[in-house]
Amino acid sequence: MGFGSIWHWIIVLVIVLVIFGTKKLRNVGEDLGSAVKGFKDGMKGAEDKTAASETPAQVSGQTIDVEVKEKTKS
Secondary structure, eight states: OOTTTTHHHHHHEEEEEHHHHHHHHHHHHHHHHHHHHHHHHHHHHHHHHHTTSHHHHHHTTTOOOEEEEEEEEO
């Protein structure tokens, strides 16, 4: 009986269902789903904040031309 055998996973699933029951597993699934959704919303909010904090020159694609002068020792 190998680790990847279908019968192995069926037996594991039956044992988990007997121990925990379908109601408890459903609640765990709902909690996990809401946690993933909250994480995605948080990441989306973080992306929006970084986009809003960019300077207008970066957003519009304008280039700022500057000249660098070397400082000489006196």
